[in-house]
Amino acid sequence: MTGLAAAARVAGEATTGSEHSASTVVVALAIAVFVGTYVFIATEWVHRVAAALFGAALMVVIGATDAEAAFFSEETGVDWQVIFLLLGMMIIVGVVKQTGVFEYLAIWAAKKARGRPYTVLAMLCTITAVASALLDNVTTVLLVAPVTLLVCDRIGVRPEGFLIAEVMASNIGGTATLIGDPPNIIIASRADLSFNDFLVNLAPFVVVAFAVFLVLARWLFRRSFTYDPERARAVMEMDERRAIRDPALLRRSLVVLGLVMLGFVLHSALHLEPSIIALLGAGLLVVVSRTPTAEYLDEVEWPTLVFFMGLFVMVGALVNVGVIGALGEAAIQAVGDDYFRAATGLLFGSAVLSGIVDNIPYVASMAPLVSDLVEAGGGAAGADALWWALALGADLGGNATAVGASANVVVIGIAARNGYPISFWQFTRYGLIVTAVTVALAWPYLYLRFYAFG
């Protein structure tokens, strides 16, 4: 905390960058509120939504922010691009999940694999990773976990390893795109990075990291791979086509999902923000699928959206009173023009912190700071690449522990309800290895791609 205290002093003395100059008392109070809220979020002493809302309310009460700054400022308020992109994608998912396409794909894959456990795991993980790149991670694992339990039940293997592998595949796959993981959505909005920027800069690495992960999984989960040809026959008897109850709905959903992806890719030609494209897609899908309002709105995770809003107001207040500016100033001094060292610190630091706290609040708080650093770089390639270091660290770090990402918590819950409890350490034992390997791969990637030939 001494760093923050120093920042408070600096910010109190020189709040030149901010809208209005805040008194030292307000700055100190704002830091106290922020740190306090973080402790509550990390320890889960109160629900994270309640913590974020209460923190945001306190920021208003102490005068660190106001309605103008919280609701209408891009710098210091709620990032509506993020909120509405999430909302649009959640509605799209609400319709797509009813089609049964995930159940179809998973059972089709298990049959293609002829019930051989490792092949089944590799195929299910690949489906999960691709789906996570296009949809929210939590939704993907919610769809893939029940069918995995069914398949494991049929081939007579314990499902824990399969479920853990899938959630990791989901976190790795989600790293690849702008919409794959919430931290990426925040980064994209803050840094004004396009869907294609993510595809070009992160997706190639994610493909390699995922391939390495599959090889690693063969060894990590080797005890789950007992093969019984007799049981494998039960898999072949399942009929995946019956999972698709409404082929017309499936066709329409896939067409709209395709159009949304095309819209993201054509961003520079269309000049439509990702949030607008997601909302247009959601609107179109709702109309052509004729899904009842209550049904698709049921999939919208309102608590998550409210959590984001609370976080944005809180972090915005820190920006508003100049704390982030002061920290950024200090970071710029420390980094100088050694951007590779900064990227290294950001990558490994983010991986460690994201394993401990939810990566959403982490990235929401770090984004304004990284933004300052990148701006100070004045367009140098090495400075811009700091965003990728943040994204890779935060996304891949989510695998490290059982609480590192929301998808982990969700899958552990499903496993427990089905009679396969996965303890914190059982997950974390695998998570630490996978995170260490993938982050260790990300480091040379960053170096070779952005720094070695600069």
Place this chain on the structure above:
Amino acid sequence: MRARDLAEPFPVVHLDTPALDASRLLVERSLPGLVVVDREGLPLVILPGSQVLRFALPEYVEEDRTLAAVYSEKDADALCESLRGRTVAELMPSSQFLPKKSSARPIVDPDANLMEVAAAMAEQHSPVVAVVDNGEILGVITVHRLLGAALPR
């Protein structure tokens, strides 16, 4: 009319009764549900027939109904195999759904009037309530029996 006038004998099952035996009882005697008693012999919970069926379903099928369709006919026929080797205790709703207060148990007083009996059934979503006097089961009232007595002729 009072609850004691309607009470009729009814088999009860214990927490350690094998699940298959309990289910067979349901079928052979055409019962609307199972009365599960605790160690003191007091009715703990009523498992309606539909609830017993639910426990034959894997949890993942309940979470994702689409999966029910992909089973082959043969495997779907073997639905109740999952009850083999399990006891009634394992079929019970998880402890958070079990009545904590005695007032929430599927029990009525022998002196309860028909309105009270009907209210107890409706509140518990149960087709059966037990009539208990001083810790002893006098009998049970099924929804059939109640309606038969209460419907205008």
